[in-house]
Amino acid sequence: MxxxxxxxxxxxxxxxxxxxxxxxxxxxxxxxxxxxxxxxxxxxxxxxxxxxxxxxxxxxxxxxxxxxxxxxxxxxxxxxxxxxxxxxxxxxxxxxxxxxxxxxxxxxxxxxxxxxxxxxxxxxxxxxxxxxxxxxxxxxxxxxxxxxxxxxxxxxxxxxxxxxxxxxxxxxxxxxxxxxxxxxxxxxxxxxAPAAGDLAVAAQPALAVVSMAVPEVQTQPASAPVTGISASASAASPAVTEELTTKVALSPASLTPMPPEPVRMAVTNTDKPVSTTAQDKPVVSVASAGTDEKPKATNATHKWFVQVGAFAKDVNAQNVRTKVEAIGLPSAAEPSDTPAGRLIRVRAGPFDSKGEAEKAALQIKALELPAVLVRQ
Incomplete structure (x- = not known):
């Protein structure tokens, strides 16, 4: 079978x-x-x-x-x-x-x-x-x-x-x-990730050098007003000063005056805006304040602005204003004469409080535009 x-x-x-x-x-x-x-x-x-x-x-x-x-x-x-x-x-x-x-x-x-x-x-x-x-x-x-x-x-x-x-x-x-x-x-x-942590570590050596320069300022006669960081410290470490200026420019929060003791240091914004073009660069300087000067009283009428950029061409400034106003924020364009030539500064605002300005800055950053808080 x-x-x-x-x-x-x-x-x-x-x-x-x-x-x-x-x-x-x-x-x-x-x-x-x-x-x-x-x-x-x-x-x-x-x-x-x-x-x-x-x-x-x-x-x-x-x-x-x-x-x-x-x-x-x-x-x-x-x-x-x-x-x-x-x-x-x-x-x-x-x-x-x-x-x-x-x-x-x-x-x-x-x-x-x-x-x-x-x-x-x-x-x-x-x-x-x-x-x-x-x-x-x-x-x-x-x-x-x-x-x-x-x-x-x-x-x-x-x-x-x-x-x-x-x-x-x-x-x-x-x-x-x-x-x-x-x-x-x-x-x-x-x-x-290296934005916040690394910048804080990089800024520590520069701050340490500034603190070391303080005793030299204190040894000057009492009659001579202290006008800022001593000339010897500035001449001895120009690279440190430049590095400190660069680090401060990278962080909007550092634009607020932070005077170390006993010498008062004021970080002032020269109103040189951050630009989206290659030729427009932010300029932030470290200015000195004399010992005979006192901090000015806070003016209740001061307003907050968000600086978006400065442009050499009107059409670029207008395009940025259009984007800012499209999300419901007021804006203004202000021409300014600089050593680099005539620039058009674009700002959003004014805002009554810092909180409103920070909220507007977040909206502007969402448009992939720079945003720096400025108080006037």
């Missing part, structure tokens, strides 16, 4: 062997497709809903181990490629990664839905051939096939294992996605 065709035409014996190999679950459905494949002499694409909705679980339930292993490895591997290596290599967005994964899942489920009956037909044919070779009669072959067939109890166990596998896949995908999102921004933060 082993030399006879495994699946001849649809006969009673063939049908009994198919029923034994299939088992009680879905027996009539599969038997109808198997007999059709025998009549056609080949397999074809037919739709199978259980294999579409739960491909891995269905393959395990029907004991197609090799196909289940290949399917699981392909699913996990492509998921890692899309959310891990592919995302890091091509830097596509999370939405693109999700679309790629959904496209892959569609293909991964549609193909089993179309060819599940053909796969199961091939697998059952191999089992029937092995049973007929090892059994003396067809009845013994059917009994052996029935012992290997899937049952309802097995279906419940496979459902539980399938749920655990899906949870494992979801956890792996989330881990890879979190790693891709947390690793790259960390490097970017380290590159963009």
């Amino acid at each position: 082993a030399s006879e065709p495994v699946n001849p035409l649809a006969t009673g014996v063939t049908a009994e062997l198919y029923k034994a190999a299939i088992g009680p679950e879905g027996q009539d459905y599969y038997l109808r497709h198997f007999l059709k494949f025998d009549a056609d002499g080949k397999t074809s694409a037919t739709w199978h809903w259980p294999a579409y909705w739960a491909t891995f679980g269905w393959l395990v339930f029907r004991k197609m181990w090799s196909r289940a292993l290949v399917y699981a490895v392909a699913l996990l591997g492509l998921a890692l490629m899309i959310f891990g290596v592919g995302k890091l290599a091509f830097s596509y967005s999370d939405a693109t990664a999700l679309m790629l994964f959904l496209l892959f899942l569609t293909v991964a489920f549609v193909l089993p839905g179309l060819y599940a009956n053909a796969w199961y037909y091939t697998d059952c044919s191999k089992k029937i051939s092995a049973a007929l070779r090892n059994a003396a009669t067809v009845k013994e072959a059917c009994e052996a096939l029935s012992g290997q067939a899937s049952t309802r109890r097995r279906m419940a166990g496979v459902a539980a294992v399938n749920a655990a596998a899906l949870a494992l896949v979801a956890g792996g995908v989330n881990f890879v996605q979190d790693f891709g999102q947390g690793g790259v921004p960390l490097a970017q933060t380290k590159l963009d």
